[in-house]
Amino acid sequence: MKLQVFQDSKGNPTGGYIPIKEWEELKKQFNDLEALEYKEPSKEQILLEIKEAVIEQGKLKARAAKELLDEL
Structure with a gap:
């Protein structure tokens, strides 16, 4: 090897x-x-996880993850 x-x-x-x-x-x-093995997450999976994290924190009201990413 x-x-x-x-x-x-x-x-x-x-x-x-x-x-x-x-x-x-x-x-x-x-x-x-x-x-x-590491498997690259899909764009959809990343957006879903960000959305869930934002809602879980409760600091911001729920909105589309795309809107959040557009602000960044």
């Missing part, structure tokens, strides 16, 4: 890199690894 380890300025390991071909092989061997 061609694992690369990233280190901070003090030499402490902070992360790693596995080539995609090797990652795909590991996923075939270990089914649970698929759940660890």
Whole structure:
């Protein structure tokens, strides 16, 4: 395996890199690894989460998430 380890300025390991071909092989061997992959949220999901957060806070009255983002 061609694992690369990233280190901070003090030499402490902070992360790693596995080539995609090797990652795909590991996923075939270990089914649970698929759940660890980051999946980019859709624009709709992001807007929904922002809307829910604004309503949950109760600081602003509910309005379309698009309006909120337009103000930013």
